[in-house]
């Protein structure tokens with residue numbers, strides 16, 4: 001009998017493939033690079049890998065602009081390489097989750113090219129969202145909406161006869177045209193894609209912008225001001241009536257996908273990336289739908305005991321109500337690494353004052369990502385405490401490559417000329433974008449691109465990366481890598497029922513909870529050392545001070 005519930009309390013490691021390991025020295029990470037690191041992943045103690053897009057792509061958005069959903073980018077390898085990697089992971093007892101990007105394709109997808117070459121009103125255009133423009137000659141976009149990366153959500157095309165033509169809709173970059181999910185061919189094609197990868201042995205899927213697929217873009221469209229007056233933000237409306245975010249009909253699609261997932265043994269899993277109002281998140285996580293949804297609440301919280309406790313309590317209750325298990329995440333390829341976020345304070349670099357992690361580091365990016373504003377030591381200390389707390393929680397923990405090394409975000413050291421993120425280009429002079437968490441990993445202190453590969457790195461690595469290299473931490477007691485290894489090993493051994501009991505400490509800066517039948521976790525969010533309960537110390541994120549738990553640290557006790 002295969003374990004149908006393997007995902008419920010899994011530790012899932014996100015690989016951003018172009019920045020993980022480069023096997024052929026072209027400066028870009030690849031599939032064989034991952035296969036070569038399977039023993040590292042096994043020794044880390046993770047249960048699954050989530051692989052960000054590896055499909056053919058012009059990289060207008062880091063691979064989230066997909067040319068062909070059922071292939072591997074030739075720069076990253078072949079389908080055979082993919083199969084070899086999957087087999088190596090499975091041999092090591094590690095499951096594989098791949099990213100599916102169903103809201104939009106790239107503008108190089110064969111269907112989009114066909115749409116551009118076909119006339120207005122054709123079946124080929126109906127797979128995407130084409131509209132006539134406003135104004136006398138259709139010269140104005142159908143609405144004044146702004147795309148996620150800045151600039152308009154509509155792009156005008158030139159018709160096959162050379163005349164100025166219709167406009168197509170794109171929530172993200174203009175190289176990412178949105179699909180029309182009312183079109184049955186689109187629906188059928190994604191079922192084919194899900195089957196293609198499931199048949200190849202993929203264990204689950206991460207669904208990109210799961211809350212955006214269905215839309216109501218017929219007739220006269222509301223203006224941006226009208227939407228804002230109704231309280232719109234990127235999360236949509238509580239009643240599901242926003243024209244493109246979080247509409248209720250999207251769940252019909254996932255109900256159909258669920259039927260397909262359940263044809264497999266064990267059923268394929270899915271996790272929704274859905275930045276929706278927390279009250280609407282359980283719909284995405286329901287067992288009749290995708291089964292699990294990312295909870296980004298801790299990622300957006302400050303390093304603050306009260307905020308953490310409220311979030312944990314609410315999410316565990318929500319997960320229980322939906323039948324899912326909760327998810328926890330501090331870092332991914334879209335946000336400032338948490339070791340840096342937690343080092344951003346109002347009075348940097350001393351580390352005094354209010355912590356400004358709230359918007360996942362966005363203020364810092366908007367401010368130019370100045371390294372002098374980061375107290376890296378404090379940030380790492382808090383990040384280690386937060387991660388150890390996360391590993392003690394019931395539910396699945398999602399880690400992002402490099403966080404096990406305590407890696408910091410690269411800020412303004414990436415020259416503008418080398419930036420890749422469309423958020424930087426579409427929003428010129430406003431934000432520096434997400435490249436800083438996507439810089440290739442340092443594996444060794446010495447050597448070309450710190451062991452990433454033999455041919456440099458596609459985003460420049462700063463000199464200080466050497467201090468975080470995996471080889472300098474392996475086997476070193478107290479290193480972040482060894483902390484993660486120890487915590488993940490213990491977590492596997494100790495995890496039992498998906499329950500948590502709070503223990504009242506009387507200290508508003510301390511969170512203490514018990515995992516029934518397992519162990520207790522205590523986090524000191526303050527600066528003054530606190531007493532520990534009696535018991536054996538299993539692991540701690542910082543050395544104890546005279547038997548006490550120092551500030552900004554976590555310990556597990558049994």
Ligand code: NOJ
Pocket residue numbers: 061062064101172208209273333334
């Ligand atoms: C969410 C992904 O995580 C992000 O990296 C990407 O830019 C957008 N979706 C668009 O696909």
